[in-house]
Amino acid sequence: MKRRNFLCWSMGGLLLSGTLPAQGKSWMPDFAAIRLAATGMDASQWKTMAAVQAHLFPSEEHAPGAEEVNAAPYLQWVLSDPGLDEATREMFRKGVASIMALSKEAHNQVFPALTSAQKEKLLRKFESQPGGRHWLHEVLHYILEAALTDPVYGGNPDGIGWKWLGHKPGYKRPPADKRYFLL
Amino acid sequence: MSHDFDVIVIGSGAGGSPVALTLSRAGHSVLVLERGPWYSTEDFYKDELACCLRDIYKPSRREEPHIVETERDDGSWRAQNTNNSRWNFWNGNCVGGSSNFMSGYFHRLKPVDFHLLSEFGPVEGANIADWPIRYEDLEPYYSRVEREVGVSGKVRPHPHAEPRSQADFPYPPLQEHAVAAMLDEAGERLGYHPIPTPRAILSRPVEGRNSCAYNGGYCGSTGCSTGAKGSARSALLERAVATGRCEVRPHSLVKRLITDAKGKITGVEYFNKEGVLRQVDAGIYVVACQAIESAKLLLRSTGPKFPQGLANSNGLVGKNLLFAGGGAGSGQLPYAKFSASKARELAQTGFFVNRALQDWYVIDDKAFGPRQKGGTIDFVHVHPSPVLRASRHLHGDHGLLWGKPLKRNLEHLFRDAVPLKIEAFCDWLPNDNSFVTLDPSRKDKWGMPLGRVRTGYHVQNLKVGWYLAAKGAEMLKAIGAEEVISFASGAPPTNLLAGTCRFGTDPKTSVLDPMCRAHEVENLYVTDGSFMPTGGSVPYTWTIYANAFRVADHLLQRLGRPRVSY
Numbered sequence: 001m002k003r004r005n006f007l008c009w010s011m012g013g014l015l016l017s018g019t020l021p022a023q024g025k026s027w028m029p030d031f032a033a034i035r036l037a038a039t040g041m042d043a044s045q046w047k048t049m050a051a052v053q054a055h056l057f058p059s060e061e062h063a064p065g066a067e068e069v070n071a072a073p074y075l076q077w078v079l080s081d082p083g084l085d086e087a088t089r090e091m092f093r094k095g096v097a098s099i100m101a102l103s104k105e106a107h108n109q110v111f112p113a114l115t116s117a118q119k120e121k122l123l124r125k126f127e128s129q130p131g132g133r134h135w136l137h138e139v140l141h142y143i144l145e146a147a148l149t150d151p152v153y154g155g156n157p158d159g160i161g162w163k164w165l166g167h168k169p170g171y172k173r174p175p176a177d178k179r180y181f182l183l
Numbered sequence: 184m185s186h187d188f189d190v191i192v193i194g195s196g197a198g199g200s201p202v203a204l205t206l207s208r209a210g211h212s213v214l215v216l217e218r219g220p221w222y223s224t225e226d227f228y229k230d231e232l233a234c235c236l237r238d239i240y241k242p243s244r245r246e247e248p249h250i251v252e253t254e255r256d257d258g259s260w261r262a263q264n265t266n267n268s269r270w271n272f273w274n275g276n277c278v279g280g281s282s283n284f285m286s287g288y289f290h291r292l293k294p295v296d297f298h299l300l301s302e303f304g305p306v307e308g309a310n311i312a313d314w315p316i317r318y319e320d321l322e323p324y325y326s327r328v329e330r331e332v333g334v335s336g337k338v339r340p341h342p343h344a345e346p347r348s349q350a351d352f353p354y355p356p357l358q359e360h361a362v363a364a365m366l367d368e369a370g371e372r373l374g375y376h377p378i379p380t381p382r383a384i385l386s387r388p389v390e391g392r393n394s395c396a397y398n399g400g401y402c403g404s405t406g407c408s409t410g411a412k413g414s415a416r417s418a419l420l421e422r423a424v425a426t427g428r429c430e431v432r433p434h435s436l437v438k439r440l441i442t443d444a445k446g447k448i449t450g451v452e453y454f455n456k457e458g459v460l461r462q463v464d465a466g467i468y469v470v471a472c473q474a475i476e477s478a479k480l481l482l483r484s485t486g487p488k489f490p491q492g493l494a495n496s497n498g499l500v501g502k503n504l505l506f507a508g509g510g511a512g513s514g515q516l517p518y519a520k521f522s523a524s525k526a527r528e529l530a531q532t533g534f535f536v537n538r539a540l541q542d543w544y545v546i547d548d549k550a551f552g553p554r555q556k557g558g559t560i561d562f563v564h565v566h567p568s569p570v571l572r573a574s575r576h577l578h579g580d581h582g583l584l585w586g587k588p589l590k591r592n593l594e595h596l597f598r599d600a601v602p603l604k605i606e607a608f609c610d611w612l613p614n615d616n617s618f619v620t621l622d623p624s625r626k627d628k629w630g631m632p633l634g635r636v637r638t639g640y641h642v643q644n645l646k647v648g649w650y651l652a653a654k655g656a657e658m659l660k661a662i663g664a665e666e667v668i669s670f671a672s673g674a675p676p677t678n679l680l681a682g683t684c685r686f687g688t689d690p691k692t693s694v695l696d697p698m699c700r701a702h703e704v705e706n707l708y709v710t711d712g713s714f715m716p717t718g719g720s721v722p723y724t725w726t727i728y729a730n731a732f733r734v735a736d737h738l739l740q741r742l743g744r745p746r747v748s749y
Binding site: 057128137144148153161162165168175178180181 | 220222226228229230231232233236237239245396397398401405408409532567569570573574577582583585586587589590593594597598
């Protein structure tokens with residue numbers, strides 16, 4: 001049952017339509033098939049999350065940022081895992097809600113509309129609040145996962161994060177049908 | 184009397200597999216019960232999510248936590264559920280056990296390790312005991328492991344080298360990283376004796392196992408994709424199964440060993456894959472679930488003669504738990520310090536550093552104190568898993584590091600230097616505050632009591648750990664490393680486990696006899712690291728393998744000719 005859940009979770013519509021990915025070929029999880037409801041956050045909350053990620057890990061000409069490493073859809077995939085405990089989803093949701101509230105209170109604007117300096121100040125303020133540091137640490141951790149885990153999981157497209165840091169992956173790399181939740 | 188099998192082995196790792204192979208090869212029928220799944224070499228990848236970030240080779244700590252007890256500053260004990268904590272006492276729950284995920288740094292114990300009490304006398308606050316066997320008793324089995332499991336290396340004389348019956352290793356050393364020669368040169372300058380670290384990794388293919396694919400520091404925590412690593416599964420158990428007389432049942436978690444009124448084991452009760460309880464029996468039972476889990480199994484296997492747990496009338500099952508004591512350190516070897524061609528050589532990530540120092544296996548240094556037991560220093564690559572490496576650098580001086588400063592920091596970390604590590608091993612002194620018990624009320628998802636693990640360490644671990652780590656740091660500085668740090672820690676490494684069923688000649692002070700048979704139970708043997716009264720100052724796996732082969736030879740004698748000729 002657990003395995004079946006995992007399959008449905010990660011392969012989205014592909015499995016249901018009976019189309020399995022070609023074995024061993026480069027294949028990404030179907031991020032488009034993720035139901036936001038399963039992540040515990042709605043679209044506007046995810047817009048805020050993506051803006052936080054982009055601030056924590058900015059895009060640069062010579063170095064990929066959160067957007068280039070698929071940080072937001074990667075985190076959506078993590079949070080929609082049916083095996084994840086509800087407390088983790090709740091922790092992420094509450095943090096986003098706090099940032100949205102802080103932004104409205106301080107600037108009467110949504111977080112993504114703030115200037116870079118305003119975002120920095122707000123996130124540093126949030127860091128000093130109870131639970132804020134832990135939340136930011138977790139968001140940063142999953143950005144690093146999106147940047148540096150195997151592309152077969154949907155982050156790090158074409159090894160963009162590995163190339164940036166000159167990291168050489170080990171032998172052998174996992175094919176799509178041997179991702180950890182399928183073993 | 185007819186049994187389902189001649190022998191049942193509980194646990195398929197380094198303690199169980201030598202028994203399964205030796206007995207099945209000789210014609211006896213063996214059943215191996217393994218709680219985890221059966222992965223093959225083809226199922227192992229260098230997948231950081233699988234090995235290290237999602238812990239898929241371990242049971243869920245939500246469903247099967249331990250209670251860990253750590254000491255507060257005031258000397259009281261703090262109990263914590265390992266669910267949602269950084270503690271995890273599970274290791275490699277699949278066929279082949281944690282040997283699938285070892286780095287395979289293989290050092291033998293030395294003659295002195297077998298009689299620490301006689302050699303150095305008692306240490307206050309430590310339960311040091313001599314072993315009931317000598318190095319000479321185990322030496323033939325260390326040699327057997329070199330052949331059967333496959334150990335590569337090169338013997339180089341040094342002041343604390345142990346005697347060997349074979350001139351050299353059966354497999355030549357693995358390809359070495361440029362740092363190895365630099366450490367050799369530095370050792371010569373400093374008057375130390377770096378030795379090639381023996382590895383349980385094949386440097387040439389043999390019998391269905393391929394040679395190493397050279398992933399540098401990736402071996403630890405990840406399963407081997409070529410079969411070169413000498414896991415119990417690829418080196419031993421697959422051969423046992425090929426005899427046709429060894430059956431491995433994965434997804435089979437043993438609930439208890441059942442005993443009769445006389446205290447003899449009459450069967451094993453286990454949960455199968457569907458969670459249904461099944462029973463099976465044999466003439467001999469061999470427990471090898473790793474030190475903590477073996478103790479838990481005996482403690483929960485109560486019976487008419489053993490109300491306190493199997494073989495536990497003297498209350499010693501679970502006591503004198505050993506981790507590995509020691510220190511650690513690190514340094515960066517900046518490419519900018521070297522010529523372009525040397526820098527390219529240093530940037531090669533596949534080959535192994537494979538150097539160790541055992542110059543202070545016994546420390547005879549007046550400035551440090553009386554002559555005493557020291558340990559081993561291994562020089563290794565930092566584990567290359569990039570998320571783990573990067574995520575250690577999220578903390579800045581003034582809060583979390585993010586934005587461009589974080590990215591520049593990561594670029595420096597990954598691009599500018601070879602990161603090197605020191606691992607210093609000393610004895611984890613057995614003591615009254617390092618033990619395993621069963622929680623009186625809390626249960627896991629199977630309805631079995633949770634294990635409680637108290638992790639008290641002796642201050643001697645720290646002293647010796649600091650001493651050794653500082654020597655390692657001196658070597659790193661001597662090869663030009665920068666940002667060199669070294670330290671010791673009392674935190675228990677949860678992947679290095681021994682003790683809990685120490686062997687000895689006196690049934691009052693030990694659980695097992697010198698052949699690792701329970702004093703109180705004539706058909707029970709324990710063959711993982713549990714038997715060790717003291718652990719030595721090296722990783723345990725080679726000794727566990729060797730001792731299990733020794734016990735297996737004893738069992739061959741005991742069982743005599745197979746009851747059925749094959």
